[in-house]
Amino acid sequence: MRDAGNDPYANLLAETELKRLQKNPSSISVVRSNLEDFVEQRNGIVPADIYGRIALLDLMGTTNQDSFEKDIQKAIDTDPKDPFYYILWALYKESVYDHYGAEAMADQALRLDGRHWPTYYVRSIAKGFRNSTRKTMADCDTAIKRGGRNYSYVLAYRARLERVFAGRHDYVDFEPNDHDDTINSTINGFYRDVAQLKRKIKK
DSSP, X not given: OOOOOSOHHHHHHHHHHHHHHHHOGGGHHHHHHHHHHHHHHTTTXXXXXXXXXXXXXXXXXXXXXXXXXXXXXXXXXXXXXXHHHHHHXXXXXXXXXXXXHHHHHHHHHHHHOTTOHHHHHHHHHHHHTTTOHHHHHHHHHHHHHTTXXXXXXXXXXXXXXXXXXXXXXXXXXXXXTHHHHHHHHHHHHHHHTHHHHOOOOOO
C-alpha cells in the first residue's frame, strides 16, 4: 500500500470530524462513515492517520474486532515505522484484558522508537492491570517525563497507581471501574490528540 504522505485535505477532514465528535459524542458512526467515504474516494490511498482514526473509532465501540484489526493493519501497512499504530493494537488487546498481548505490542512499538512516550504509557497500563508494581510505575513515570505530563488521562492513571501501589510491598486492588475508565479515557484522548502523539524516528 502506498503512503499518501501529508495530504492537506485529509488533515482538514480529520480536524473537521474531530470537532464534530467533540460537539456531539454520539456522532461516532457519522464521523466514521465520513472518513470511510474519503478512503473510498481516494481508492484507499490516504495517509495512515486516516486509518488510525478509523481504528480508534472502532475502539470506541462502533464496530467489531474484525473491523478494528482490518483498519489498524491498513494503518500499519501504510506507515509501518510509526509506533503509534502498534500501541493502538496494544490498547485493543488491553481492552479485552489480554495484558501480556498488550505488553508485547507495546514492546514492538518501542523497538521502532524507544523514546515514544505514549508507548511507555500504554505498556504501563498493561503491566499495571497484571499487578507488576515496580515496572508499572517506572513506565508511567518515563511517559510523564518524556511528554505525558501534559495529558490529563496520563495523570489520572498515575493517580490511580499512587492509590493502588501505596508502597513497594503494599498493594491495594484496583476499583472495579478503574480498568475500563482508564482504557476509555485513553482511547478518547488518543483520538483527540492523534496529531501530537504520532512520532517518527529521526534519521
